[in-house]
Amino acid sequence: MLSVGIVGLPNAGKSTLFRALTRARVAVAPYPFTTVDPNTGVAPVPDERLEVLAGLVAAERVVPATVRVVDIAGLVRGAHRGEGLGNRFLAHVREMAALLHVVRAFHQPQVVHVEGSPDPVRDIEVVETELLLADLETVQRRAERIRPRARTGDTKAREELSALEQAEEALDAGRPARFLPREVRQVLRPLRLLTDKPVAYVVNVGEGQQDGAVEAVKAVARARDVPVLVASLRVEEELLDLPEEEARAYRAEAGLGEEVLAQVVRTGYRLLDLVTFFTTESREVRAWPVPRGTRAPQAAGVIHTDMERGFVRAEVIGFxxxxxxxxxQAARDAGRIRLEGRDYEVQEGDVITFRFHT
Ligand SMILES: Nc1nc2c(ncn2[C@@H]2O[C@H](COP(=O)(O)OP(=O)(O)OP(=O)(O)O)[C@@H](O)[C@H]2O)c(=O)[nH]1
Ligand SMILES: [Mg+2]
Structure with missing residues (x-):
């Protein structure tokens, strides 16, 4: 399952984004640290192909893929030292596959800004510095733990220590762990470093706002190879209360872009290089995301471990x-259903029936 953690300064609009994504009723307020305990929710992945498929196979139920979202307390300068509420909560986003970094660009004096007033580029630095420092601490703590073992000549420990030292140097110089060589990242994977995760900036602009904030963030993002999403999160959230038709009409009229959930999902799938396959058993059409390159038995295993263990073949046709x-049935009669074996790599849009021994 795609899982994303929301980070950013206090009052950036993180919980508003969380609500817009999950439609959950959580506290949103104009003062910092509204969110103390992390909010966890699940959002459906919008995919128009599901309804089309449901029509074709006369399904009774459509089960979309889901994305797990965790919203934590705001980070402030010094969060890694336990300032604010930050550090404690970073643990909650460690397990997430990707991070959404909410950057406040809306101006609203009543909504307190912990640094005085919004400055998107500086605010990004503040948050990223805290992530880097949190990772630095993780890396240093781990290095201390294994140093004695590395000294005794334990090869594994030595390899890890060398990776840790490279990470320490990079982090210390302000470089996120995701830019480390692949072998180093592989060794450090169990540490779940925050700066090793793919990230996207979500620029939270005011309604109709045009002050160069988005361009400034895009310039920074380009240099770091970070995708940028733009949304007016409060509007996104308010639109959820309207009937779908009205919301669509409003979006068109106000010149709003794609819904923020769709933006997040598309970006998340791209960052994590996921593809979607479909199943149509038991009058139920379902979407399943898997990393690109996943082979048929492992794809079956996402549905049920027994299906991977007893995998016989996959019957496949593209959407x-x-x-x-x-x-x-017509596809079967026309011999257009392909029989694929253990080495088959699942492709985007595959409609699959798995055959397996029980
Ligand atoms: N004008 C305007 N206000 C917004 C927008 N997005 C959020 N807000 C307001 O900003 C305040 C903070 O929003 P939250 O979503 O609670 O912010 P947060 O990042 O979760 O804050 P903490 O939990 O305190 O870290 C609330 O009063 C929101 O209504 C926006 O797009 N425009
Ligand atoms: Mg919040």
Whole structure:
């Protein structure tokens, strides 16, 4: 499952984003540290192909893929030393696959800004510095732990220590762990470093605001190879209360872009290089995300471990082709369902029936 953790300064709009994504009712308020305990929610992954498939196979139920979202307390300068509420909560986003970094660009004096007033580029630095420092501490603590073992000549410990030392040097110089060589990242994976995770900036702009904030963030983001999402989060959240038709009309009229949930999902799938396959058993159409390159048995294992263990073959047809042919039965009759074995790499949009021994 795609999982994303929301980070950012206090009052940046993190919980507002959380609500816009999950439609959950959580506290949002104009003072810092509204969120103390982390909020966890699940959002459906929008995918228009599901309804189309449901029509083709006469399914009774559609089960979209889901994305898990965790919203934590705001980070402030010194969070890594336990300032504010930060450090304690960073642990909650460690398990997430990717981070959404909410950057406040809306101006609203009543909504306190911990640094005085919003300055998106400086604010990004503040938050990223805290993530770097938190990782630095993790790395240093681990290095201390294994140094004695590395000294005794334990090869594994020595390899890890060398990776830790490279990470320490990079982090110390302000470079996120995701830019370390692949072998080093591999060794350090169990530490779940925050700066090793792919990140996207979510620029929270005021309604109709045009003051160069987005361009400034984009310039910084380009240099770091970070995707940028732009949304007016309060508007996004308010639109959830409108009937779908009205919300769509409002979006068009106000010139709003794609819904923030769709933006987050698309970016998340790209950052993590996920593909979606579909199943249609038991009158239920379901979408399943897997990393690109996943082979058929492992894809089956996402559904149930027994299906991976007893994997026999996968019967596969691409979504587009199935739509063209009109039904699974017609596709079968026309010999258009491919039989694929253990080495088959699942492709985007595959509609799959797994055969397995029980
Ligand atoms: N004008 C305006 N206000 C916003 C926008 N997004 C959020 N706010 C307001 O900003 C305040 C803080 O929003 P939250 O979502 O609670 O911020 P947070 O980042 O979760 O804050 P903490 O939990 O305190 O760290 C609330 O009063 C929101 O209504 C926006 O796009 N425009
Ligand atoms: Mg909050």
């Amino acid at each position: 587009e082709e199935l739509v063209r042919i009109g039904s699974l």
